[in-house]
Amino acid sequence: MNHKSSPVTIAVTGAAGNIGYAILFRLAAGELLGPDVQVRLNLLDIPDAAQALEGVAMELADCAFPLLESVNTFSDPVRAFDGVNCAFLIGARPRTAGMERADLLSANGEIFAPQGRALADGAADDLRVVVVGNPANTNALIAAHHGRGIPRERFTALTRLDHNRALAQLAQATETGVGEIEGVAIWGNHSASQYPSLEFATVAGVPALEVLKARGKDHSWVEDEFIPRVAQRGAEIIRVRGGSSVGSAAHAAIEHMRDWMSDEPVETSMAVPSTGAYGVEEGLVCSFPVICEGGEYRIREGLELGEFSKARLRASVEELKAERDTVLSLGLLA
Numbered sequence: 001m002n003h004k005s006s007p008v009t010i011a012v013t014g015a016a017g018n019i020g021y022a023i024l025f026r027l028a029a030g031e032l033l034g035p036d037v038q039v040r041l042n043l044l045d046i047p048d049a050a051q052a053l054e055g056v057a058m059e060l061a062d063c064a065f066p067l068l069e070s071v072n073t074f075s076d077p078v079r080a081f082d083g084v085n086c087a088f089l090i091g092a093r094p095r096t097a098g099m100e101r102a103d104l105l106s107a108n109g110e111i112f113a114p115q116g117r118a119l120a121d122g123a124a125d126d127l128r129v130v131v132v133g134n135p136a137n138t139n140a141l142i143a144a145h146h147g148r149g150i151p152r153e154r155f156t157a158l159t160r161l162d163h164n165r166a167l168a169q170l171a172q173a174t175e176t177g178v179g180e181i182e183g184v185a186i187w188g189n190h191s192a193s194q195y196p197s198l199e200f201a202t203v204a205g206v207p208a209l210e211v212l213k214a215r216g217k218d219h220s221w222v223e224d225e226f227i228p229r230v231a232q233r234g235a236e237i238i239r240v241r242g243g244s245s246v247g248s249a250a251h252a253a254i255e256h257m258r259d260w261m262s263d264e265p266v267e268t269s270m271a272v273p274s275t276g277a278y279g280v281e282e283g284l285v286c287s288f289p290v291i292c293e294g295g296e297y298r299i300r301e302g303l304e305l306g307e308f309s310k311a312r313l314r315a316s317v318e319e320l321k322a323e324r325d326t327v328l329s330l331g332l333l334a
């Protein structure tokens with residue numbers, strides 16, 4: 001991809017929020033597209049956050065970033081998404097006391113359906129979308145459904161943070177650097193049901209499960225310690241830090257988008273509309289191991305999953321189906 005001729009327009013929703021604040025300065029500094037590409041930032045938040053959003057735009061101006069062509073603030077997604085090449089959909093309705101899961105899906109459907117339509121109205125042909133706002137997979141499903149005319153595969157959700165968490169835990173358990181690790185994968189939903197898999201992972205070229213076994217960490221360590229630690233890390237951060245992941249989420253979102261645009265092959269995990277791979281119902285936005293190359297991603301196919309992996313994937317996909325069925329019954333996929 002060569003964006004050098006004109007600035008790349010990046011939209012960030014929830015731009016007055018915490019992850020917004022952690023991601024915008026990095027985008028403006030050129031961390032997504034490199035040192036030769038001018039960036040135009042379109043910041044979207046709700047009207048109540050307009051003043052805070054203005055303050056963020058003022059701070060971005062005060063950095064005098066050489067690559068920052070312009071910053072514009074919006075409360076209307078149609079205007080914010082006009083001509084957009086990359087969209088980080090971060091803003092979402094948090095769960096509040098007394099809110100049932102269906103209420104949360106309904107409140108978020110009301111955000112992501114109009115945003116999908118607004119993207120269909122005016123986004124650029126090479127649009128790429130990553131949904132960060134939770135429940136991220138199902139919010140991406142809703143946005144993709146309403147983004148009529150945009151190829152579905154352009155709508156993805158973030159499980160790169162889970163992938164990075166899995167890398168960090170494995171590196172720690174095997175006392176190696178994360179750079180020595182390959183083949184870790186996140187399967188399923190960005191939720192506690194996700195399946196962080198070490199089945200095909202290697203550490204310095206040796207199967208990770210063998211390296212772990214040599215350190216006295218067998219299947220029960222994987223099942224009882226590694227998987228829950230990765231899958232429940234978001235809740236652990238909330239408990240320990242007193243707020244949900246912000247810096248690590250912003251970092252993961254940049255890596256997700258940057259690798260998607262990479263010319264060179266990169267193996268990672270992304271939640272993407274299923275093609276039917278591994279028996280996952282077509283269209284569900286599910287995390288898979290993917291290979292990014294030439295500005296596209298493809299699901300890494302042909303892995304022979306063992307029974308344990310199949311069962312874990314199935315359980316997380318059941319949760320995705322239940323979320324999909326709830327939004328269907330709420331009329332959000334009409």
Ligand code: NAD
Nearest residue numbers: 014016017018019045046091092111132133134158161249
């Ligand atoms: P935050 O509450 O600090 O900010 C959210 C922002 O979104 C607020 O400024 C709010 O006004 C805005 N917003 C709400 N509705 C909007 C709408 N319709 N349009 C535009 N903006 C809107 O939250 P945060 O810490 O920045 O987190 C944002 C989301 O990211 C949450 O849903 C959180 O659960 C999720 N998250 C996902 C991951 C992941 O790995 N997928 C990791 C961390 C957090």
Ligand code: LMR
Nearest residue numbers: 134233234235237244245
């Ligand atoms: C995370 O994985 O850190 C977040 O999705 C947690 C949350 O509920 O915001």
